[in-house]
Amino acid sequence: MTIETERxxxxxxxxxxxxxERSTRLTEAVDDDDLVAQHSPLMSPLVWDLAHVGNQEELWLVRDVGGRAAVRQDIDELYDAFxxxxxxxxxxxLLNPAEARRYxxxxxxxxxDVLDRARLDQGRRLVADGFAFGMIVQHEQQHDETMLATHQLRSGPPVLSAAPPPAPASVVTGEVLVPGGPFTMGTDTEAWALDNERxxxxxxxxxxxIDRAAVTNGAYAAFIEAGGYDDPRWWTAAGWDHRQEAGLTGPAHxxxxxxxxAATTFGRTAPVVADEPVVHVGFHEASAYAKWAGKRLPTEAEWEKAARxxxxxxxSRRYPWGDAAVESRHANLGQRFLRPSAAGAFPDGASPLGVHQLIGxxxxWTxxxxHGYPGFAAFPYREYSEVFFGPDYKVLRGGSFGTDASAVRGTFRNWDYPIRRQIFTGFRCARDA
Incomplete structure (x- = not known):
């Protein structure tokens, strides 16, 4: 074994x-009745997510990489998300909370034990550079963010708490010009990058x-007060139909x-903070605001060029600030603050062109x-990305305050239906030069 392998x-x-540890905090913050409750038809019971991350770990690490006997093969179908x-x-x-924890x-x-014995420096592509283990790390952290979104939708007294985000170091407004030309999109070198990033x-x-900062609560409130939700000029046909059908009048909560x-955040209601990014808006709302403002949403390629x-x-760099791994000074990640931070709060994370907080x-929304990139190949299974390709899903970039550093980077791609608002979504605007 080399020193690098042991590291x-x-x-x-x-x-x-x-x-x-994060999964444990999110599931132990509530009682067993809360764990098995259906807080929203959009979300699983928290106890399902807990057992699901264990089942995926068993399928890929214990059975596949380790070649070990099944722990609970009888529950595979229960925790198959498809x-x-x-x-x-x-x-x-489902397994009850005590059974899920034991499992x-x-x-x-x-x-x-499999990790102790695995040869991470050679052999199967699934194991090389610890990919299978990194995939499981990211999978659990992604479900932790999903569980955090479920906490936002639950009713009852607050159970999560955190310090407020840092105050901005400076006022960040306006936009920057990103010069035209080619750039390298995606990655061949990020060891734990998932198939859709390659x-x-x-x-x-x-x-x-492109805007130097995400659209703020104050700016979005101006769109509402100007009658933005009542004027079909700003909306696509599909967006206007959804706005009417869903009765949308502003961001969720x-x-x-x-x-x-005011907004309700994890059980606490308080006035919205004007200079923090607006959150819990769907794609249709974001695109309507952008048109009202005389702009548009960036394409995915524009977003990545601005970021990398x-x-x-x-x-192209790994992150807006360079190739160095994420540190707490770079971005608002990992549910440290339980809400977005104001523009200018993380100056060390800005891009060379002065675009702020592209990560976290x-x-x-873009x-x-x-879609897959040219030369895309599904790995290690089609259901991670390929089955979602097509016009039904819009790409999201950059991560949120609830995303872990292990599950986001300059090339990371997320996607969802344009009507979704339960995830921690916002946007920034762009326009042609």
Whole structure:
């Protein structure tokens, strides 16, 4: 074993532990009745998510990588996300909270034993560079963010708390010009990058302007007060139909508070903070605001160029700030603050062109449909990405305050239906140069 391999093994173990600690915090914050409840038809019961992350760990690490006997093969179908819609999972014969906790602990013990014996420096592509373990780390952290979204939808007294985000170091407004030309989109070198991030390829992007910061609560409130939700001029036909059918009047969880607005966040209602990014808006709302403002949403390629392209060298970096791993000074990630931070709160995370907080705070809608890159190859299974390709899903980028650093990077791609608002979504605008 090389020193590098042992360091990788230690890193994997630490990341697995960190993800499980977060899962534990999210599920132990409520009682068993809350864990098995269906808080929204859009979300699974929290206890389903807990057992599901264990089941995926068993399938990939214990059975596939480790070649071990099944721990609970009888529950595979119950926790197959493609077999049962979220709204139906409450009615399934799920493991109860005590059983789920025992199950994930048993699986983790076996997975760590597999990690101790796995050859991470050679052999199968699934295991090389610890990919399978990194995939499971990201999967659990993604479900932790899903569970955090479920917490936002539950009723009852608050059970989660955190310090407020840092105050902005400076006022960040306006936009920047991103020069036209080619850049490298995607990656061939990120060891734990998922299949839809690959392969790296050249993309030509015409010059464009992009906002230095995400659209704020104050700016979005101005759109509402100007009658933005009542004027079909700003909406696409599909967006206007949805706005009317769903009765949308503002972001999810907002309510009128006299002449201003308040929002309920994890059980606490308070006035919206004007300079923080707006959150819980769908794609249709984002595109309507952008048109009202005389702009548009960026394409996915524009977003990635703004986030990764270094004008001094012409190369694409891992993150807006460079190739260095995420530190707490770079971005609002990992549910440290439980809400987005104001523009300018993380100056060390800005891009060379001066675009702020492209990583963290809110997932940002783009105008692009979700498709594979040229030369895409599904790995290690089609159901991670390929089955979602097509015009039904819009791409989101950048991560949110609830996203973990292990599950976001400059190339990471998320996607959802344009009507979805339960996830921590916001946006920034762009326009042609």
């Amino acid at each position: 990788l093994r230690d890193r994997v173990a630490a990341e697995l532990l960190r993800a499980r 077999k049962h819609a979220r709204r139906d999972r409450r009615a399934l014969p 994930v602990a048993q699986v983790r013990d076996k997975a760590l 392969p790296a390829h050249q993309v030509f992007v015409a010059p464009f302007h 907002w309510q009128r508070d006299g002449s201003s607005f 392209w270094d004008p001094a060298t012409g190369r 705070d809110v997932w940002e 105008s692009s449909d979700f």
